Amino acid sequence: MTFTISNCIPSYANHRYKIQHAFMKKIIITIDGWSSCGKSTLAKQLARELGYVYIDSGAMYRAITLFFLRNHIDWTDDIKVRDALKNIHLSFSYNDKLQQSEIYLNDENVEYVIRDLVVAEKVSDVAAIPAVRTFAVKQQQSLGRHKGIVMDGRDIGTTVFPQAELKIFMTADIAVRVDRRFREMYLKNPNVTIEEVKNNLEMRDYIDSNREVSPLRKADDAVLLDNTNLTMDEQLAFALILVRQIIGQTAVRQES
Numbered sequence: 121m122t123f124t125i126s127n128c129i130p131s132y133a134n135h136r137y138k139i140q141h142a143f144m145k146k147i148i149i150t151i152d153g154w155s156s157c158g159k160s161t162l163a164k165q166l167a168r169e170l171g172y173v174y175i176d177s178g179a180m181y182r183a184i185t186l187f188f189l190r191n192h193i194d195w196t197d198d199i200k201v202r203d204a205l206k207n208i209h210l211s212f213s214y215n216d217k218l219q220q221s222e223i224y225l226n227d228e229n230v231e232y233v234i235r236d237l238v239v240a241e242k243v244s245d246v247a248a249i250p251a252v253r254t255f256a257v258k259q260q261q262s263l264g265r266h267k268g269i270v271m272d273g274r275d276i277g278t279t280v281f282p283q284a285e286l287k288i289f290m291t292a293d294i295a296v297r298v299d300r301r302f303r304e305m306y307l308k309n310p311n312v313t314i315e316e317v318k319n320n321l322e323m324r325d326y327i328d329s330n331r332e333v334s335p336l337r338k339a340d341d342a343v344l345l346d347n348t349n350l351t352m353d354e355q356l357a358f359a360l361i362l363v364r365q366i367i368g369q370t371a372v373r374q375e376s
């Protein structure tokens with residue numbers, strides 16, 4: 121199933137839709153796509169609207185990378201990788217104040233440190249290691265066993281939940297993606313340059329889509345969402361239409 125999005129979703133764009141939770145069938149929603157095309161923004165919006173759990177699978181690969189870097193693990197050595205994985209415990213906890221779930225590495229909140237460029241520069245290499253993927257995918261699948269989950273990443277619709285009821289594959293122009301990531305990173309580190317951010321995105325996209333295990337690709341039954349020219353409200357409205365088609369419930373419209 122592939123829809124191409126038109127730039128106007130007129131009657132929905134300015135309203136918020138809350139699905140009635142009580143009668144709602146719980147589904148699994150997967151959001152895959154290129155780096156920095158707004159997957160986590162959409163996933164968080166959807167989870168909030170639907171009362172679902174949001175899981176950022178990329179955060180798991182980032183936390184593993186952080187552990188490897190801190191402990192000087194040689195990740196080209198399969199035995200060292202497998203030993204190191206035995207010492208990694210990952211969990212998510214919801215931060216009520218910030219209204220977001222945050223990742224913990226061995227009980228330390230690493231939600232912010234994993235976003236550093238130092239981690240971003242290595243994470244695609246680490247995420248390409250078969251043992252690392254097996255470790256992460258197992259936990260991701262277990263997080264989805266009760267459904268009612270939105271998970272974003274690169275292989276969620278193809279490998280983690282191939283049976284998911286709704287799969288979205290996101291894309292956006294590279295210039296727009298670089299601009300979005302640069303603004304985000306600049307707030308934390310004003311020394312970062314656009315060139316660095318662009319190189320990092322292109323490198324990760326290349327490694328993620330060319331690795332042997334679970335490369336980034338659109339699942340055949342995923343809906344394509346190009347948000348280059350969409351506002352956040354428009355992309356949410358588009359996704360909620362898809363959700364309603366699957367759940368078959370009437371959405372309750374609330375003026376925002």
Ligand code: DC
Binds near residue numbers: 155248
């Ligand atoms: O979504 P992100 O940028 O935080 O992801 C970080 C890296 O992890 C990204 O370069 C690819 C990898 N990743 C992956 O291989 N599979 C996933 N399901 C999620 C992320």
